[in-house]
Amino acid sequence: MIISIASGKGGTGKTSVAVNMALSFKDVxxxxxxxxxxxxxxxxxxxxDETKPVYISIPLVDEELCDHCxxxxxxxxxxxxxxxxxxxxxxxxxxxSCGGCMIVCPKNAITEKNLEIGLIKKGVVEGIELxxxxxNVGEPMAVPVIxxxxxxxxxxxxxxxxxxxxxxxxxxxxxxGSDYCILVSEPTPFGLHDLKIMIxxxxxxxxxxxxxxxxxGIGDRKIYDFCEEKGVRIILExxxxxxxxxxxxxxxxFVVEMPExxxxxxxxxxxxxxx
Amino acid sequence: MLSGKGGTGKTTITASFAELAHDIxxxxxxxxxxxxxxxxxxxxxxxxxxxxxxxxxxxxxKCIECGLCQNSCRFGAINANLKIDPFxxxxxxxxxxxxxxxxxxLQERISGYAFISKTKYGTMSHARLNPGEAxxxxxxxxxxxxxxxxxxxxxxxxxxxxxxxxxxxxxxASVTGVDAGLIVTEATMSGIHDLxxxxxxxxxxxxxxxxxxxxxxxxxxxxxxxxxxxxxxxxYVVGRIPFDPIVTEAMVAGKTVVKHSPxxxxxxxxxxxxxxVLSALNKE
Numbered sequence: 393m394i395i396s397i398a399s400g401k402g403g404t405g406k407t408s409v410a411v412n413m414a415l416s417f418k419d420v421x422x423x424x425x426x427x428x429x430x431x432x433x434x435x436x437x438x439x440x441d442e443t444k445p446v447y448i449s450i451p452l453v454d455e456e457l458c459d460h461c462x463x464x465x466x467x468x469x470x471x472x473x474x475x476x477x478x479x480x481x482x483x484x485x486x487x488x489s490c491g492g493c494m495i496v497c498p499k500n501a502i503t504e505k506n507l508e509i510g511l512i513k514k515g516v517v518e519g520i521e522l523x524x525x526x527x528n529v530g531e532p533m534a535v536p537v538i539x540x541x542x543x544x545x546x547x548x549x550x551x552x553x554x555x556x557x558x559x560x561x562x563x564x565x566x567x568x569g570s571d572y573c574i575l576v577s578e579p580t581p582f583g584l585h586d587l588k589i590m591i592x593x594x595x596x597x598x599x600x601x602x603x604x605x606x607x608x609g610i611g612d613r614k615i616y617d618f619c620e621e622k623g624v625r626i627i628l629e630x631x632x633x634x635x636x637x638x639x640x641x642x643x644x645x646f647v648v649e650m651p652e653x654x655x656x657x658x659x660x661x662x663x664x665x666x667x
Numbered sequence: 668m669l670s671g672k673g674g675t676g677k678t679t680i681t682a683s684f685a686e687l688a689h690d691i692x693x694x695x696x697x698x699x700x701x702x703x704x705x706x707x708x709x710x711x712x713x714x715x716x717x718x719x720x721x722x723x724x725x726x727x728x729k730c731i732e733c734g735l736c737q738n739s740c741r742f743g744a745i746n747a748n749l750k751i752d753p754f755x756x757x758x759x760x761x762x763x764x765x766x767x768x769x770x771x772x773l774q775e776r777i778s779g780y781a782f783i784s785k786t787k788y789g790t791m792s793h794a795r796l797n798p799g800e801a802x803x804x805x806x807x808x809x810x811x812x813x814x815x816x817x818x819x820x821x822x823x824x825x826x827x828x829x830x831x832x833x834x835x836x837x838x839x840a841s842v843t844g845v846d847a848g849l850i851v852t853e854a855t856m857s858g859i860h861d862l863x864x865x866x867x868x869x870x871x872x873x874x875x876x877x878x879x880x881x882x883x884x885x886x887x888x889x890x891x892x893x894x895x896x897x898x899x900x901x902x903y904v905v906g907r908i909p910f911d912p913i914v915t916e917a918m919v920a921g922k923t924v925v926k927h928s929p930x931x932x933x934x935x936x937x938x939x940x941x942x943x944v945l946s947a948l949n950k951e
Binding site: 431 | 670671672673674675678697698699700702705720721739741742754755757758759760761764765773796798799800801802803804831832833834835836837838839853854855856857858860861864867868871872885886889910912915918919921
């Protein structure tokens with residue numbers, strides 16, 4: 393079973409939920425798909441057993457063969473190629489690696505080469521198999537790294553996916569194929585606003601979901617009213633406690649110091665599997 | 668304004684800066700989950716359609732089901748029944764050129780909207796990406812262009828940009844060509860980790876960094892680590908803002924914290940931070 397954890401708004405506690413849930417359950421695979429800012433490993437401190445680079449394919453133009461006809465740049469929807477009478481200029485940060493330029497080139501002047509854009513790392517800690525990606529700083533495209541992280545999914549395991557914030561392509565890529573999605577929000581206007589956006593996304597992707605309200609007790613009750621009105625299930629509330637915030641700040645998952653929470657996460661998992 | 672990590676307080680602080688500043692243009696570049704409007708209450712003056720990546724569409728009356736399109740698509744967007752998944756299609760057009768029957772075309776899709784609005788604090792450029800759409804970087808660029816045009820027209824020399832979390836394409840689009848990047852971090856392990864990556868990003872694009880530590884008192888030891896790291900790397904720490912529930916109360920009231928509780932220590936610290944930001948900008 394694949395359970396993803398998303399939120400819309402950043403900093404609502406996705407990683408905290410993902411890590412504490414994994415620690416309550418053991419024998420799970422935890423995939424940190426927030427490859428721009430991976431944080432799960434900071435809380436788990438695994439020994440890294442394997443690191444491998446992630447590459448994308450980018451065009452390599454042979455200027456000897458190229459007659460600067462401009463077909464490749466006409467074709468490229470992403471404006472990654474610009475052809476002058478003397479030279480082909482290529483902007484790797486705009487390239488989506490579709491391979492189309494290679495197909496349209498009448499002189500067969502384009503081949504492909506690999507460009508490293510990030511890493512994936514694997515390690516085991518407390519029975520949890522952690523896989524995470526790390527986008528190289530300055531590289532714009534997170535999706536190929538997320539795809540590589542998701543290739544490591546072991547279908548016989550319970551898989552927990554920690555998704556990045558937002559509601560665009562990296563989030564879609566992370567949650568795609570999940571059996572269930574946990575939306576972590578907080579009872580504030582920002583939390584509710586961004587929760588609504590994510591509910592819309594999951595509706596379009598047809599993924600069942602439930603909401604965890606983190607920092608319950610702060611803000612207002614509008615998120616509860618909204619969930620009740622729309623029939624959205626609130627599957628867990630984590631109260632705002634300075635102790636939880638302080639533990640998180642030191643990189644300590646709260647179930648370690650507050651083991652009574654393990655049972656709650658176990659029950660939650662059973663509940664989700666029932667769905 | 669950027670952060671690396673989400674939820675560190677970028678929008679709260681940006682909104683307060685907007686309240687304190689004079690003659691500015693405001694841009695909300697967090698186009699997938701924009702929140703700034705909930706504090707600044709823009710009145711929309713102009714709406715613009717945003718065309719994101721195109722979408723491949725197969726004309727079933729022409730299709731001979733040869734499967735070439737499916738084999739050529741690198742995004743796995745065409746399934747065994749030759750149906751196109753709009754979430755996976757990046758609109759590259761490879762299927763169009765490989766189709767022997769010319770059965771596939773690329774169609775434009777409206778991926779969101781850009782807005783130009785009036786607020787009490789100045790003109791605001793913002794946008795809304797439709798949930799689940801791609802290419803937020805391009806929409807960010809449109810928000811930036813709009814902000815720039817407004818600033819030129821109104822002769823404002825300051826544009827305040829609320830950026831998205833992360834370090835990927837929408838963040839790069841938000842920071843390209845800015846004069847300074849203020850990283851709002853928090854005194855947590857994750858905050859520190861993400862601050863390092865955000866600083867590397869600014870360094871990569873040769874942008875002067877400034878740092879503000881939000882909720883600094885949640886872990887003073889971490890705050891000291893951030894301060895000494897910044898000192899060693901000659902990065903100016905412009906503010907230390909304490910944790911206070913007043914920030915959430917102001918948000919619930921739909922107000923900036925400096926307006927909601929001007930006497931509160933959080934508001935005073937934000938005000939001091941803004942003064943330091945201005946003096947740092949004037950030195951540039």
